[in-house]
Amino acid sequence: MKKSDSADLPSGVRARLPRYYRYIRELFGSDVLRISSSELSSMLGITASQIRQDLSRIGQLGQQGYGYNVKDLYSGIGEVLGVNIGFGAVLAGLSGIGAALAAHPVFEMRGVKLRACFDDGLTGKEIAGMTIKPIKELEDYCREKRIDILVLASERGQAPDIAAAAVRAGVRGIWNFTGEDIRAGRAKNTLAVSDINLCDSLMCLCSRLR
Amino acid sequence: MKKSDSADLPSGVRARLPRYYRYIRELFGSDVLRISSSELSSMLGITASQIRQDLSRIGQLGQQGYGYNVKDLYSGIGEVLGVNIGFGAVLAGLSGIGAALAAHPVFEMRGVKLRACFDDGLTGKEIAGMTIKPIKELEDYCREKRIDILVLASERGQAPDIAAAAVRAGVRGIWNFTGEDIRAGRAKNTLAVSDINLCDSLMCLCSRLR
Numbered sequence: 001m002k003k004s005d006s007a008d009l010p011s012g013v014r015a016r017l018p019r020y021y022r023y024i025r026e027l028f029g030s031d032v033l034r035i036s037s038s039e040l041s042s043m044l045g046i047t048a049s050q051i052r053q054d055l056s057r058i059g060q061l062g063q064q065g066y067g068y069n070v071k072d073l074y075s076g077i078g079e080v081l082g083v084n085i086g087f088g089a090v091l092a093g094l095s096g097i098g099a100a101l102a103a104h105p106v107f108e109m110r111g112v113k114l115r116a117c118f119d120d121g122l123t124g125k126e127i128a129g130m131t132i133k134p135i136k137e138l139e140d141y142c143r144e145k146r147i148d149i150l151v152l153a154s155e156r157g158q159a160p161d162i163a164a165a166a167v168r169a170g171v172r173g174i175w176n177f178t179g180e181d182i183r184a185g186r187a188k189n190t191l192a193v194s195d196i197n198l199c200d201s202l203m204c205l206c207s208r209l210r
Numbered sequence: 211m212k213k214s215d216s217a218d219l220p221s222g223v224r225a226r227l228p229r230y231y232r233y234i235r236e237l238f239g240s241d242v243l244r245i246s247s248s249e250l251s252s253m254l255g256i257t258a259s260q261i262r263q264d265l266s267r268i269g270q271l272g273q274q275g276y277g278y279n280v281k282d283l284y285s286g287i288g289e290v291l292g293v294n295i296g297f298g299a300v301l302a303g304l305s306g307i308g309a310a311l312a313a314h315p316v317f318e319m320r321g322v323k324l325r326a327c328f329d330d331g332l333t334g335k336e337i338a339g340m341t342i343k344p345i346k347e348l349e350d351y352c353r354e355k356r357i358d359i360l361v362l363a364s365e366r367g368q369a370p371d372i373a374a375a376a377v378r379a380g381v382r383g384i385w386n387f388t389g390e391d392i393r394a395g396r397a398k399n400t401l402a403v404s405d406i407n408l409c410d411s412l413m414c415l416c417s418r419l420r
Contacts, residue, residue, distance in 0.1 A: 192418035206291060
């Protein structure tokens with residue numbers, strides 16, 4: 001699959017791919033060599049036709065009466081997801097959820113290297129084997145080390161300035177835990193942002209309990 | 211707005227409402243008394259027609275040439291989101307991200323009361339003013355205290371059993387941080403699950419950086 005195709009994926013497909021990847025990863029670790037869209041459907045709770053459509057988008061075409069080759073699916077989806085590229089990341093903000101993220105296995109599991117942590121209130125302390133640096137060093141650090149991803153878990157109000165500094169330094173993706181919307185780079189469409197918004201998620205759950 | 215209407219909301223509308231609520235909350239705290247869909251559009255980066263359609267779904271009809279009354283919007287959206295109902299929650303799993311959640315302001319901000327924490331490895335210790343209980347007490351606790359929400363941050367493999375115990379005890383919503391899909395109660399459609407899946411979210415971000 002060509003890089004240009006990946007950039008054109010509809011957001012719905014892109015959002016479902018990590019889930020496909022998790023399940024197919026488990027199959028890959030087992031003895032299953034091939035799987036049909038209807039088997040995937042009952043595992044995932046997504047219709048078989050949706051699955052066929054999504055997988056055809058990334059060039060994975062199952063064969064009538066055979067299904068999909070598990071190994072091809074695993075490597076094909078992994079490629080689209082950039083699993084083996086080895087992106088570099090920094091983390092800003094270590095009070096609250098940031099501290100849990102610094103030591104979280106998610107980075108290693110997905111081939112992302114967390115290189116440094118920044119927090120003015122905790123400068124000089126150690127976390128997950130890293131010495132915490134002041135925020136004012138973040139921009140130069142990202143530029144020098146060619147950092148791809150900013151994990152943003154700073155306190156309310158700091159997010160816009162930190163995001164802007166990272167974007168100036170060439171960061172292309174922000175994983176945003178602050179609950180604030182990131183506007184830096186939005187106009188130019190040069191920045192990818194994935195939001196983990198705890199407030200919105202909890203409210204969404206509560207609304208379904210009414 | 212009637213309760214039955216809230217249950218019928220399309221998931222897309224439901225997912226956007228918390229974001230509307232956050233912005234309108236800020237307006238409500240300022241001197242702005244009314245706002246047009248096009249003003250909301252430029253704040254939120256959502257088209258004005260989408261906003262009008264979403265808000266009409268929850269019975270909020272702006273007036274031509276006037277727009278929306280900010281106070282009505284704030285209370286109307288808050289009602290659909292169940293902001294003032296005072297749901298009770300318990301948290302299971304305090305290694306990793308669970309510990310950050312126990313002390314997180316998100317519960318209080320959204321009117322949810324975190325009543326107890328459970329973790330076999332940390333039983334008897336204190337967190338955020340609560341004494342940590344063993345997992346085996348979770349089911350009875352939820353039943354006795356009529357808990358609505360399980361916040362699930364347990365380690366890999368434990369999630370299905372804990373979720374099943376909570377559902378047996380009458381829990382209606384799971385806020386799931388485990389990265390595992392929750393199947394308990396899925397068939398009967400009696401359980402609402404909101405997933406915060408760090409792996410999927412990070413992979414989705416990485417795929418956009420390729």
